[in-house]
Each structure stands twice: as C-alpha cells, then as structure tokens.
Amino acid sequence: MTLTQRWFALTESARTDALRQARARSGVPDIADRSAWEKRDPEMAAAIIAEAANDADQPWPATLLSDYARYWRDGVRTAYENPAGEVRRRTAAAVVAASLTGDERYVDQAADGLLLLCEQTTWCWAAHEVVATERHEVVPDQDQPYLDLGAAETVAILAWADLTLASALDERVPGLRRRLREEARRRVFRPFLDDRRWHWLGLDGHLHNWNPWIHGQILTAALFLEPELSTQQAVVDLVVDGLDRYLGSLPADGGCDEGYAYWWNGPARLAEALELLDRVTNGELAPWDLEPLAELARYPQRMALGDGWYVNVGDGPARPDDGYQPWHVLHRWGVRIDDQDVRAHAAAHRQAGIAPKAGLGRALIGLTDDHWRDAQPTALPLPVSSWLPDVQLLVSREQAGTTNGLALAIKGGHNAENHNHNDVGSYLVALDGTPVVIDLGQPTYTRISFSKRRYEQWVVRSEWHNLPVIAGHEQPPGAEWRAGGIDVQQSPTTDTFSAELSAAYPVPELAWRRTATLDRQAGAIRIYDEWNDVGPTAIHHVLAGPPKEHRAGELIVETLAGKAIRLTWDPALGEGILEPKAVDDVLLSGVWGPLVHRLIVPVNQSPFHLTITALQGEPT
Structure with missing residues (x-):
C-alpha cells in the first residue's frame, strides 16, 4: 500500500x-x-x-x-533572510531554554520572539514573493500571503512553542496563543486549503525538497495549533497526499539528485x-517498510568522505555546518528500519549536540530522545564502494x-537535476577524507540563483567542474544534455x-x-x-589547496589537511595552465578558503590519461 492508502486504511476513529491526541x-x-x-542531557x-x-x-x-x-x-537575498533567520533562531533557543530551565526570563524572551514573528508583514522570503514581483512592488500583500x-x-x-510552553504562555502572556493560531490560519492553513496551485505540491510531476519541508511543517502546525477538528482533518489528509507524492518520486537506489546537504x-x-x-x-501507520525509505537512510554514509567532508553534487557545501545536521533524526530512522550501520553513522556524530538553528522541532525532539541521549559514538561505517544507478553516482574508497x-566520486546524470550544476561526467578526489580535486558546491544565493541567469554563476558552469571544454563548448543546462552508455564494474x-x-x-x-x-592495489x-577529432579541446580540473610543484606532465597539490597528491599526464602535453581563482563568496570561502586553482591541460588529440596518487611524506 502507498502512504495515502495506509493513512485511509486506518479507521476513521483512529485518525480522529x-x-x-497529537499533543499528548x-x-x-x-x-x-x-x-x-x-533529565535531559x-x-x-x-x-x-x-x-x-x-x-x-x-538587541533583537x-x-x-x-x-x-x-x-x-x-x-541580494541575505540582507533580509539573515536577520529574519536570526529572529527564528533566537526564538527557538529561548523556547528550548525555557523548557529546560522553567525560568520565566526565557519564557518572556520566547514570547517576545513569537510576537515579533507574528508582527512581521510577511513570512515569505523575497526571492519567493511572486505577488509583489508581478506587481513590480517590494511590499508583500498581507491579503495574499505566499506559502x-x-x-x-x-x-x-x-506550533512547537505552543506545544511545549502552553501553560507558561497562558500564565505569563495570556492572549499570545490565540494570536499564534490566528496567524497560522491566515498565513498558512487558508492558503494551503484554498489554493492548490503551489508549485511545491508537485502536481505537475516535478518534486523537490520544498515538498516534504513545507508539508512537514504544515503537519506540525495543524496538529499542535489548529483547534478545529474538521480543519485539522482537511489539512492532514492533504499533507499525507503530498508526502506520498514526494515519496513516490524518489529513486529506488536512495539517491538524492539535490546532493547531500539538501538531503537533510x-x-x-x-x-x-x-x-x-x-x-x-x-x-499504527507503520510507514517504515515503504520503498525506498531504507535506502534513503543509507545515503549519508555512502556520501561520507570523513572529517565532516561529503561528496557534494549540485548546490550544497562539501563540508556542511554540523549544527544544521540533526543526527538524531537519522539515528531514529536507523532504529525504525533496524539498520545498525545507519544508527552507527548517526552515533558517530553524537558529540555534535543539538542546535536550535536547525529548527525548533528538531531541537525539542532531539533533546527528548532518550535513545539518542544514550547513543555511544562509534567509527563511521564507511562502505568501500557505493553505486547508485538511478542518480548515476559512484563513490569508491581504498578501504x-x-x-x-x-x-573517488563520479557522476553521470543530466543537466536539469534539482539544484543543478552543469556537471555530467564530473568527478572529485579526496585523500584521507579531504577533497582536493573538488566540486565547489553552493554559492550564496542571490536573485539570479534560480533565474534564467543561473548559469552566469561561475561555480555552476561545466568549465569550473572537472570536465573537458570541447571545441570551445561547455555543457548547456537542460535534461537533454546527459550521460549515456553507463557501465560500472565493482570488484x-x-x-x-x-560513460559516454x-x-x-x-x-x-x-x-x-x-x-x-x-x-586499490x-x-x-x-x-x-x-x-574523436572535433577541434581544440582542454581538460579542466578544479583544485583545493596550494600547488607545490608544477612541471610538464606533473602537478603536486597540498590538501587542505596538509597531505599531498600527485597528478600526472603525458609530459608531451606540457605543464598546462594553472589559474588561481580568488574565492570572495562567504559560503565558498568558508569551505575552501580564499583561493582555489584550476588546471587546464590543452589536448590536441585523443586520448588523455590522468593518474592521481598520494604523495608519500610531507609536501615540499
């Protein structure tokens, strides 16, 4: 049965x-x-x-x-999104601190944040504000909230604040909980129930992370904020339908075309x-045997390189902020599907703590999870080889x-994936867990990030991936530009x-x-x-870490962890061109530092053979 079928297979009295009983x-x-x-940790x-x-x-x-x-x-998006996000984070931290301590000072702090949120003209980020954009205005219309x-x-x-602080809010700030419900109905429930044209519903077959992200938060609000049973029922029924649509769109191999960071x-x-x-x-719902939930839970361990580094394709950092990775979520998932490796991968990050910036619900659930509190950190269960045929991604390590x-990680795919970079056939190489032949990942989002001008950004273009530029041509965006003839052999x-x-x-x-x-040997x-001979061609390689030696047919690069690799090719092709590139984007420089390099090797004829090995000893 599908998720929707399971939901409606429950008796009406069970659903009611x-x-x-949702709060209890x-x-x-x-x-x-x-x-x-x-008794919390x-x-x-x-x-x-x-x-x-x-x-x-x-000050707030x-x-x-x-x-x-x-x-x-x-x-610029971040000028508003950053302070708006900071209000949410501070409110969440105050709610959790109030719950943990019972201190009225934190209750008042949480109430201040909650009312600030209620008084915001809009909860919608400017990049998504369609109504204002269509009117050539910059002020959102409160009568047409964008969900x-x-x-x-x-x-x-x-919703989570109302759940855990209910008695304290009633005592300290009577009337605030009524206001929370009014805002939830006006800004969320009515738009969700009355307008079914939201792109993230996936009714056109295009599903991405907005679907479970928004549906999950609406579910929380309906269960904990909405007092009318009929409204609750209508909202939850639609949420289940939407989540089912997303689940049905996911590949059987458990891959995520949006990449590891967006997996969360x-x-x-x-x-x-x-x-x-x-x-x-x-x-009674018992959804955990639905496909491909078990494979999806194994994705993080398959993408892990070590020391916080992950295989990153498309948008997303290669080294995500641990505070935004709620490992207790994965741990409970591993418990539900009875997978020791999934639990172990999560438990290896047990010391990361619980960060309110990852979400108030995530913080509250994580703190009240006794299994997570008692989990013992273990070594990462890194698989030696992972092949995901649906998303066409191979990740292999020596041991x-x-x-x-x-x-080594290498992908096929196509150039219309969610959060796409033009990267069909690109690869990355890590040494001792640290990427050195790299995928740059996500730049700071701006107005052009998801517009027709997206591919003006240098980091998403194929010439800034580990790919050829053929007869002067890069890869274009679009689903028609794809890999073919995939063959993978594992031993x-x-x-x-x-791949072709x-x-x-x-x-x-x-x-x-x-x-x-x-x-491996x-x-x-x-x-x-x-x-075949198609004209002047050059093979590009994007590198993190300082180059140490460069000569015809050889380049030695020190990794960001202080080790080194040697890249070798036919010396007759010369030393190639080694270009430094300043990294002035705060998201990118936070991962790679202020400088990366690109090695461009012009080639006159086929074939081109590159060998990458670890350099023994310290780089000079």
Missing part, C-alpha cells in the same frame, strides 16, 4: 483519535513537567541555555523593508513528517571503514565507471567516452578520456 503523543512534554525536562542543555543567555544581552534583529527590497534592487519555506519554518516555530531538507524532512504521523497514530587513502581490487559524454555537449558528431578507475585513480 490521532488528531485529538508528540513525545515533547509541557514546560510544567519539570521532572521530564530535568546536561551537556546539550547547557549549550542551549548558554546560547539563549547570550542572546538575552543582545530588525527585519527592514529596505533589506527586503534589496532582492529587487540589487539581487513558501519561510512561512513553513515560521509557523512550525509557533528533502528525504530527512520526509522521515520527520512520517515519524510524527507514526507517533500520533501510536505506531572500507576508514578515511585512509584515496576516494575488491578496482571500481570503474565509464557525447550527449552532454552541443558539438556535432562528437564521440567522447570517459572512464574513471580506482585501483596500485593506490591510484585513473581518468581516461577518449574522443
């Missing part, structure tokens, strides 16, 4: 009981239950209380019209919504269960990925085959490109 079955106690809150609690205490000494951020208007004036990620995140804070806001959001539904039905040695000694890249380039009569091999990665 789930809605009426949430697993999150009210602030008045001091014995429940006082003391280290995690102390960190959050300290965060809220520090916030109390700072202002969300200004002039900052909102910058999206239309100069394309986006910002609105979903905000209403979820209201796609499949992981789906799992959280399913877990909440499972809780409020007292386990299982360790970051030691070389790791204890070697993993090989081979001809259909990824607008070059007539092109024939181009790329083969990438990790040879030799401790080497080999990239072999073979093509």
Whole structure:
C-alpha cells in the first residue's frame, strides 16, 4: 500500500483519535513537567541555555523593508533572510531554554520572539514573493500571503512553542496563543486549503525538497495549533497526499539528485513528517517498510568522505555546518528500519549536540530522545564502494571503514537535476577524507540563483567542474544534455565507471567516452578520456589547496589537511595552465578558503590519461 492508502486504511476513529491526541503523543512534554525536562542531557542543555543567555544581552534583529527590497534592487537575498533567520533562531533557543530551565526570563524572551514573528508583514522570503514581483512592488500583500519555506519554518516555530510552553504562555502572556493560531490560519492553513496551485505540491510531476519541508511543517502546525477538528482533518489528509507524492518520486537506489546537504531538507524532512504521523497514530501507520525509505537512510554514509567532508553534487557545501545536521533524526530512522550501520553513522556524530538553528522541532525532539541521549559514538561505517544507478553516482574508497587513502566520486546524470550544476561526467578526489580535486558546491544565493541567469554563476558552469571544454563548448543546462552508455564494474581490487559524454555537449558528431578507475592495489585513480577529432579541446580540473610543484606532465597539490597528491599526464602535453581563482563568496570561502586553482591541460588529440596518487611524506 502507498502512504495515502495506509493513512485511509486506518479507521476513521483512529485518525480522529490521532488528531485529538497529537499533543499528548508528540513525545515533547509541557514546560510544567519539570521532572521530564530535568533529565535531559546536561551537556546539550547547557549549550542551549548558554546560547539563549547570550542572546538575552543582545538587541533583537530588525527585519527592514529596505533589506527586503534589496532582492529587487540589487539581487541580494541575505540582507533580509539573515536577520529574519536570526529572529527564528533566537526564538527557538529561548523556547528550548525555557523548557529546560522553567525560568520565566526565557519564557518572556520566547514570547517576545513569537510576537515579533507574528508582527512581521510577511513570512515569505523575497526571492519567493511572486505577488509583489508581478506587481513590480517590494511590499508583500498581507491579503495574499505566499506559502513558501519561510512561512513553513515560521509557523512550525509557533506550533512547537505552543506545544511545549502552553501553560507558561497562558500564565505569563495570556492572549499570545490565540494570536499564534490566528496567524497560522491566515498565513498558512487558508492558503494551503484554498489554493492548490503551489508549485511545491508537485502536481505537475516535478518534486523537490520544498515538498516534504513545507508539508512537514504544515503537519506540525495543524496538529499542535489548529483547534478545529474538521480543519485539522482537511489539512492532514492533504499533507499525507503530498508526502506520498514526494515519496513516490524518489529513486529506488536512495539517491538524492539535490546532493547531500539538501538531503537533510528533502528525504530527512520526509522521515520527520512520517515519524510524527507514526507517533500520533501510536505506531499504527507503520510507514517504515515503504520503498525506498531504507535506502534513503543509507545515503549519508555512502556520501561520507570523513572529517565532516561529503561528496557534494549540485548546490550544497562539501563540508556542511554540523549544527544544521540533526543526527538524531537519522539515528531514529536507523532504529525504525533496524539498520545498525545507519544508527552507527548517526552515533558517530553524537558529540555534535543539538542546535536550535536547525529548527525548533528538531531541537525539542532531539533533546527528548532518550535513545539518542544514550547513543555511544562509534567509527563511521564507511562502505568501500557505493553505486547508485538511478542518480548515476559512484563513490569508491581504498578501504572500507576508514578515511585512509584515496576516494573517488563520479557522476553521470543530466543537466536539469534539482539544484543543478552543469556537471555530467564530473568527478572529485579526496585523500584521507579531504577533497582536493573538488566540486565547489553552493554559492550564496542571490536573485539570479534560480533565474534564467543561473548559469552566469561561475561555480555552476561545466568549465569550473572537472570536465573537458570541447571545441570551445561547455555543457548547456537542460535534461537533454546527459550521460549515456553507463557501465560500472565493482570488484575488491578496482571500481570503474565509464560513460559516454557525447550527449552532454552541443558539438556535432562528437564521440567522447570517459572512464574513471580506482585501483586499490596500485593506490591510484585513473581518468581516461577518449574522443574523436572535433577541434581544440582542454581538460579542466578544479583544485583545493596550494600547488607545490608544477612541471610538464606533473602537478603536486597540498590538501587542505596538509597531505599531498600527485597528478600526472603525458609530459608531451606540457605543464598546462594553472589559474588561481580568488574565492570572495562567504559560503565558498568558508569551505575552501580564499583561493582555489584550476588546471587546464590543452589536448590536441585523443586520448588523455590522468593518474592521481598520494604523495608519500610531507609536501615540499
């Protein structure tokens, strides 16, 4: 049965009981239950209380019209999104600190934040504000609220705060909870029920992370904020239908075409919504055997390189902020599907703590998860080889269960994936867990990030991936530009990925085959490109870490962790061109530092053979 079929297979009384008992079955106690809150993990609690205490000494951020208007004036999104996000984070931290301590000071701090959120003209981020854009205005219309990620995140804070602080809010600020419900109805429930044209519903078949992210937050709000049973029922029925649509769109191999960082806001959001539904039905929904939930839970361990580094394709950092990765979500998922490796991968990050900036619901659930509190950190269960045929991604390392040695990741796919970069056939190489032949990942989002001008951004273009520029042509965007003829061979000694890249380039009569091999016995990665004569061509490689030696047919690069790799090719092709590139984007420089390099090797004829090995000893 599908998720929707399972939901409606429950008796009407069971579904009604789930809605009426949702608050009691949430697993999150009210602030008045001091014995429940006082047994929380003391280290995690102390960190959050300290965060809220520090916030109390700072003025609340202002969300200004002039900052909102910058999206239309100069394309800058962060001028408004950052302070708006800071209001949400501070409110969440205060809610958690109030719950943990019972201190009225934090209750008042949380109430201040909640009312600030209620008084914001809009919860929608400017980049999503369609109504204002169509009118050539910069002021949102309060009578036509746009239901986006910002609105979903905000209403979820209201809902979780109401759940855990109910008694304290009634005592300290009577009337505030009524206001929370009014805002939820006006800005979220009515738009959700009355307008079914939202693109993130996926009714056109195009599904992405907005679907589970928004549906999950609306589910939370309906269960904890909406007192009318009929409205609850209507909202939850539509949420289940929407989540089912997303689940049905996911590949059987458990891959995520949006990449690892967005996995936390796609499949992981789906799992959280399913877990909440499972809780409020007292386990009667039992969705965990639905395909491909088990494979989706294994994606993080398959993408892990080590030391916080992950294989990143499309948008997303190669080293995400640990505070935005709620590992307890994955741990409970592993418990539900009874997968020891999934639990172990999550438990390896047990010391990361609980960060309110990842979401109030995530923080409250994580703190009240006794299994997570008692989880013992373990080594990462790194698989030696992972092939995801649906998303066409191979990740191979020299040894299982360790970051030691070389790791190779290479993808096929097409150039209309969610959060796409033009990267068909690109690869990355890591040494001892640290990427050195890299995918740059996500730049700071601006007005052009998801517009027709997206591919003006240098980091999303194929010439800034590890790919050829053929007869002067890069890869264009679009689903028609794709890999073909995929062949993957895995063995204890070697993993090989081979693909035809001809259909990824607008070059007539092109024939181009790329083969990438990790040879475990030799401790080497080999990239072999073979093509027909189509004109001047150059092979590009993007590198992190300082170059140390560069000569004809050889380049030595020190990794960001202080080790080194050697890239070698036919010396007759010369030394190539080594270009430094200043990284002035704060998201990119936070991962790669202020400078990356691009090695361009012009080639006159086929084939081109590149070998990558670890350099023994310290780089000079």
